[in-house]
Amino acid sequence: MIRSILRGTGSALPSKCVSNAELAERVDTSDDWIVERTGIRQRYIAGEGETTSSLAIEAARQALAAAGVAADEIGLIILATATPDYTFPATATQVQRALGCRGGIAFDVQAVCSGFLYALATADSLLRTGMAKKALVIGAETFSRILDWEDRTTCVLFGDGAGAVVLEAQDVAHDGPGILATRLHADGEHCELLHVDGGPSSTGTVGKLRMKGREVFRHAVVNLADVLSEVLSDVDMTIDAVDWVVPHQANARILDATARKLGLPSERVIVTVDRHANTSAASVPLALDVATRDGRIKPGDLVMFEAMGGGFTWGASLVRM
Numbered sequence: 001m002i003r004s005i006l007r008g009t010g011s012a013l014p015s016k017c018v019s020n021a022e023l024a025e026r027v028d029t030s031d032d033w034i035v036e037r038t039g040i041r042q043r044y045i046a047g048e049g050e051t052t053s054s055l056a057i058e059a060a061r062q063a064l065a066a067a068g069v070a071a072d073e074i075g076l077i078i079l080a081t082a083t084p085d086y087t088f089p090a091t092a093t094q095v096q097r098a099l100g101c102r103g104g105i106a107f108d109v110q111a112v113c114s115g116f117l118y119a120l121a122t123a124d125s126l127l128r129t130g131m132a133k134k135a136l137v138i139g140a141e142t143f144s145r146i147l148d149w150e151d152r153t154t155c156v157l158f159g160d161g162a163g164a165v166v167l168e169a170q171d172v173a174h175d176g177p178g179i180l181a182t183r184l185h186a187d188g189e190h191c192e193l194l195h196v197d198g199g200p201s202s203t204g205t206v207g208k209l210r211m212k213g214r215e216v217f218r219h220a221v222v223n224l225a226d227v228l229s230e231v232l233s234d235v236d237m238t239i240d241a242v243d244w245v246v247p248h249q250a251n252a253r254i255l256d257a258t259a260r261k262l263g264l265p266s267e268r269v270i271v272t273v274d275r276h277a278n279t280s281a282a283s284v285p286l287a288l289d290v291a292t293r294d295g296r297i298k299p300g301d302l303v304m305f306e307a308m309g310g311g312f313t314w315g316a317s318l319v320r321m
């Protein structure tokens with residue numbers, strides 16, 4: 001059967017790291033409050049010359065090197081972001097230009113923090129129908145540019161970064177590697193709980209991120225536990241079969257609450273929110289790259305990706321490495 005297999009991963013972070021203590025000099029907050037409520041200790045913030053595309057290009061180059069794939073073999077680039085360099089053209093086309101692989105398919109996907117899951121599922125579909133043979137799927141964000149730095153309830157939660165994977169369509173055995181099952185969902189009913197209050201067609205401005213954190217938290221735990229169960233039931237497995245869960249890194253308490261609801265031991269959850277904070281669409285591929293490079297995730301492991309974000313959008317994907 002034809003499956004999309006994961007050939008390599010990469011990631012990139014801005015050069016500037018900002019601790020909670022440094023943020024506390026700017027807004028009325030404290031290291032204790034942030035660590036206790038979120039698990040976040042620091043975040044990386046893009047400086048001059050660092051953009052969503054520059055981070056995406058670096059992550060893509062690393063993923064290609066890890067995969068042993070040349071840029072000109074890539075026929076499809078899908079980049080998930082809510083913070084593109086420009087309204088258009090798509091940031092994916094800037095990555096394509098920097099890598100020098102012209103002529104293939106390249107476009108952006110906007111599903112906020114679930115963007116990487118949406119991009120992965122779209123790439124998987126296009127690869128399995130033969131539209132391309134090898135793909136780059138990237139999550140890249142500079143949320144620091146849409147934060148209200150006066151609003152302590154949101155500005156402490158987010159960071160910038162990028163993560164990328166190389167996918168390849170291959171004919172594999174039933175128990176072989178690749179993306180085994182994916183579920184995606186959206187529910188526009190709750191858009192006001194997490195949104196940016198601007199855009200080209202409404203205000204003509206970029207806008208700032210607004211969030212009702214407590215309500216988002218409540219929806220996140222329910223939706224994530226449900227979608228993980230759906231994916232597991234699609235492949236007739238239980239959570240015990242899963243070696244690692246790589247969740248969207250929004251908040252350590254959401255990760256703990258979701259794991260508890262599923263009966264998942266916390267040792268099998270990859271956590272990077274302490275170092276990276278919430279990097280939206282970049283967080284799953286960033287965490288995947290960290291855990292692949294430090295040797296925790298190995299070939300043959302069964303890995304679950306999951307995410308929930310503004311919209312709301314949410315999804316999960318089960319992959320044999």
Ligand code: ACO
Nearest residue numbers: 029033037113152153156213214216217250251308309310
């Ligand atoms: N420092 C100090 N105090 C603060 C801060 C801060 N940075 N932020 C809020 N507070 C205060 C509030 O003003 C409030 O004070 P009050 O009781 O005097 O009114 C108190 O702390 C409690 O505020 P809550 O918002 O009720 O705190 P809560 O325990 O819910 O934690 C948090 C807030 C961390 C935002 C939590 O609700 C959360 O993580 N929600 C999920 C958010 C999330 O993950 N969103 C992203 C998912 S989707 C995506 O990634 C885009």
